[in-house]
Amino acid sequence: MRRYGTAVLLLLTGGAVLRITLFSELYLRYVQAGLRPYLIVSGAALVLLGLATAVLRSRTPDDHVALACEDQHGHDEQEAPHSHHRTPRTAWLLTLPAVALLLFPPPALGSYSAAREAAQRAAQGVGTFPALPAGNPVELTVAEFSSRAIYDSRRSLKGRTVRLTGFVTHGDDGTWYVTRLTVSCCAADATTSKAEVRGADALPADTWVTVTGTWHPKGALGSDEAWPPVLDVTTVTQVKQPADPYEKP
Amino acid sequence: MQNQRTVADGLRFAVRALVHAVLGGAALVAIATVVSVLGPTLALDLYTPPVAAWWTVFTAVAVQGVPFLLLGTVVSAAIGAFVPERVLKRLLPRRQALAVPVAGVAGAVLPGCECASVPVAGSLMRRGVAPAAALAFLLSAPAINPVVLVATSIAFPDQPHMVLARLLASLGTAVVMGWLWARFGKEEWLRLPRRAAPHANGTATGARAFLAGLQHDFLHAGGFLVLGAAAAATFNIVVPASVLDVFTGSPWTAVLLLALLAVVLCVCSEADAFVAASLSAFPATARLAFMVVGPMVDLKLIALQAGTFGRAFAVRFASVTWVVAVAASVFVGWWLL
Numbered sequence: 001m002r003r004y005g006t007a008v009l010l011l012l013t014g015g016a017v018l019r020i021t022l023f024s025e026l027y028l029r030y031v032q033a034g035l036r037p038y039l040i041v042s043g044a045a046l047v048l049l050g051l052a053t054a055v056l057r058s059r060t061p062d063d064h065v066a067l068a069c070e071d072q073h074g075h076d077e078q079e080a081p082h083s084h085h086r087t088p089r090t091a092w093l094l095t096l097p098a099v100a101l102l103l104f105p106p107p108a109l110g111s112y113s114a115a116r117e118a119a120q121r122a123a124q125g126v127g128t129f130p131a132l133p134a135g136n137p138v139e140l141t142v143a144e145f146s147s148r149a150i151y152d153s154r155r156s157l158k159g160r161t162v163r164l165t166g167f168v169t170h171g172d173d174g175t176w177y178v179t180r181l182t183v184s185c186c187a188a189d190a191t192t193s194k195a196e197v198r199g200a201d202a203l204p205a206d207t208w209v210t211v212t213g214t215w216h217p218k219g220a221l222g223s224d225e226a227w228p229p230v231l232d233v234t235t236v237t238q239v240k241q242p243a244d245p246y247e248k249p
Numbered sequence: 250m251q252n253q254r255t256v257a258d259g260l261r262f263a264v265r266a267l268v269h270a271v272l273g274g275a276a277l278v279a280i281a282t283v284v285s286v287l288g289p290t291l292a293l294d295l296y297t298p299p300v301a302a303w304w305t306v307f308t309a310v311a312v313q314g315v316p317f318l319l320l321g322t323v324v325s326a327a328i329g330a331f332v333p334e335r336v337l338k339r340l341l342p343r344r345q346a347l348a349v350p351v352a353g354v355a356g357a358v359l360p361g362c363e364c365a366s367v368p369v370a371g372s373l374m375r376r377g378v379a380p381a382a383a384l385a386f387l388l389s390a391p392a393i394n395p396v397v398l399v400a401t402s403i404a405f406p407d408q409p410h411m412v413l414a415r416l417l418a419s420l421g422t423a424v425v426m427g428w429l430w431a432r433f434g435k436e437e438w439l440r441l442p443r444r445a446a447p448h449a450n451g452t453a454t455g456a457r458a459f460l461a462g463l464q465h466d467f468l469h470a471g472g473f474l475v476l477g478a479a480a481a482a483t484f485n486i487v488v489p490a491s492v493l494d495v496f497t498g499s500p501w502t503a504v505l506l507l508a509l510l511a512v513v514l515c516v517c518s519e520a521d522a523f524v525a526a527s528l529s530a531f532p533a534t535a536r537l538a539f540m541v542v543g544p545m546v547d548l549k550l551i552a553l554q555a556g557t558f559g560r561a562f563a564v565r566f567a568s569v570t571w572v573v574a575v576a577a578s579v580f581v582g583w584w585l586l
Contacts (some may be wrong), residue, residue: 006464013471017315040315045319046467053464056457087464090472090556097311097475105306112298116486156474184523187309188485189516191524249404249523 005087007054009094014046016103018097020105029108030242031186034212108245111169111205114192126151126222137161137212141247143193148216150231151222157215164195164231165210165239168203176202178211178229182227183246190246208241297331306485310478310549313517318470325372325463328454332578334377345381349427352382355418356389361392363518363544364474367553378437385427388570389437391518391544392419401540404522410585411537414559415522418541418581422574429569440559453539473556481515484548488513503535508575511543517545534582541578547572 020026021039031039100106129152132138139149140162150158166180179194197211213233219225328337341348359365370387374380391397393416405411507528516524523545525536546567555563 006468008470010464013315017312019309019313027312029305030566031313035313035316039312042316042319049460049464049467052460088469088472090476091468092471093475094468096309097478100304101312106308107301109305110298110300113302166392185517185519188306188481188514189521189524 001055003169004054004095006091007050009056009091010050010053012098012102013094014043014048014050016101017043019045020101025243026101029105029187032246032248033244035185042045049214053158058202107189108241109181109190110167111179113190114167114169114181114194122240126153128152128154129156130154132160137163139163140194142166142178142195143182143247143249144211145195145215145231146193146227146229149195149217150226153221155217158217159214161212161214161234162231163174163212165208165242166194168205168207168209169194169239170202170205171196178209181246182249184249193247194228196228196231198232199237200233200236203236203238210237210239211235248249255295270396271319273563276470279376280386281419287489298400299581303482306428307482310515311475314474314478314549315471317465317517318368321359321368322463322466322470324359324365325368326459327370328376329372329462330459332376335363337373337378341378341382344362345431346428348379348382349431349568352378353389353423353427354385355384356391356423357395359390359394360516362549364470364545364553365559366390367550367557369420371466371557372462374439378533379431379504380434380436381427381431381582384454384520385423386568388545389420389423392423392541397455397518397522401522404526408533408586411533414537414581414585415540417585418537418574419544420547421581422570425573425577426566426570427499429573430566437563438559438565440562467506469556470553473552474549477515477547477552480515480548480552484513496584500532500534503531504538504575507539507541508571512547512571513544515547515549516543533586534579537582537586542571542574573578 017039020030021043027036066144068136127205129148133141138160139181142164145157145162145164159194161176164178164180166178169177171177175196177194177196179192181190183190197213198216199213200211203209211231211233212235216230216232218230219227301376341351356366358370366387369390370383373383373386398412398416401415402412508524511521514524521540525539528536528539551563552568556564558566
């Protein structure tokens with residue numbers, strides 16, 4: 001293990017990265033879609049590096065293993081010289097996320113995170129928006145619906161049937177929302193947008209739904225009363241969690 | 250006599266073995282029963298929504314750091330293995346006071362987030378670049394590279410001044426920190442990362458030294474990235490978002506709060522502009538401070554620096570950088586925004 005520790009760690013890390021990017025779309029639970037090519041390249045590079053290290057180590061006689069891995073670890077002056085020949089000790093921490101991703105990939109963030117994060121209103125003032133695409137119902141992201149409902153001076157949502165997809169969250173006194181998180185780089189920067197659903201019974205939290213309905217205007221444009229926006233729904237269908245659980249900003 | 254003793258010994262041994270077998274067996278059975286009955290429920294009880302969210306944020310920070318960390322270690326290993334010392338020495342002005350701003354501006358060429366710059370700065374120091382200049386590079390690279398500036402302009406479409414303000418405040422902080430180190434820094438704080446001299450027997454060719462440096466640097470820094478990710482995830486779950494609402498009132502507390510938030514949230518420098526844009530309740534200067542502090546001081550970065558340069562260095566350097574970065578943001582914000 002001492003001899004191959006470095007190779008094992010590199011293979012484990014690279015393998016974990018490839019498992020969530022190349023062999024599945026699990027990476028979308030953690031990072032935004034644009035990172036995929038970089039992650040695949042890094043995962044492949046780590047696997048190759050691990051293989052190269054294993055081959056080099058297996059060809060080096062024991063007393064040279066020390067030389068092959070060199071003493072770049074030199075800043076731990078107080079340690080005995082022999083300890084330099086091992087894999088840096090903190091590196092073993094990498095097994096934590098690697099094994100988690102390989103065996104039990106953590107779920108996408110859901111209602112718990114949405115409730116913690118007081119839903120942010122998109123940073124913008126009242127203004128005009130580009131025309132809504134044609135089609136009835138028109139498919140919108142929850143964030144887009146929310147900002148058009150609150151800030152669009154031309155009220156482009158008026159008279160349109162819209163369709164939103166998100167997960168269920170509950171408010172006080174029986175209100176419920178269709179909610180979606182927005183991730184711009186990784187799940188650590190998730191922000192929440194939501195729309196109140198009226199005219200249908202609540203489903204359990206974290207159920208994924210597609211709702212179709214019309215905008216129910218309330219409050220003055222850009223005011224606190226206008227938020228959160230309301231949707232009078234006609235149909236609520238349960239759906240599977242989409243491959244990309246988050247919306248892009 | 251002899252015979253008796255053997256019998257007694259045998260008897261004693263048999264009794265002891267029996268006792269061990271019964272006790273040990275009973276204990277094993279008990280443990281197995283408890284685990285098989287309680288295990289699944291216990292695992293489910295422990296895997297509550299906050300714990301699941303912690304794991305998700307933890308792996309997310311670690312995963313998004315991997316490509317940038319690898320880029321940084323490839324560049325740093327290449328510098329270590331292929332760039333002779335005299336080239337770097339010739340590129341930078343000999344006088345430290347001049348070398349610092351040059352190195353700061355040079356930070357614009359490394360397109361990555363903060364994970365990439367720590368190993369590169371380490372290998373620059375190993376190659377004989379003055380620490381003050383390498384540190385200016387370390388601070389400016391993640392903040393002023395084109396990718397980050399473009400992201401900032403996309404996040405603030407109505408405030409073109411924000412990009413300029415970010416560039417000036419970040420570069421200013423980096424240069425001031427370089428000069429401060431040149432004037433007050435002590436060599437003994439810095440556990441200078443050194444690499445063993447090439448072997449006498451000449452086995453370490455360029456490519457081999459590159460591979461050895463690459464795997465070592467990546468694994469070493471990777472461990473600290475994981476530590477930082479754990480810290481970031483913990484704060485993400487523990488600090489309630491309502492704290493934010495309390496401080497939006499006064500501009501001063503808003504600046505300090507967002508500067509602290511940047512430290513604990515560890516948002517990648519290529520994404521922090523979007524987060525800053527979403528914090529719309531805060532004044533522009535506070536959001537600028539969030540974007541200037543974030544790429545220079547955050548938990549993940551402190552862990553990486555402690556691993557590369559030593560804990561004594563990381564603590565001093567991070568705290569002074571935080572103060573300088575806040576001051577620079579307030580000054581530039583008051584001037585431009």
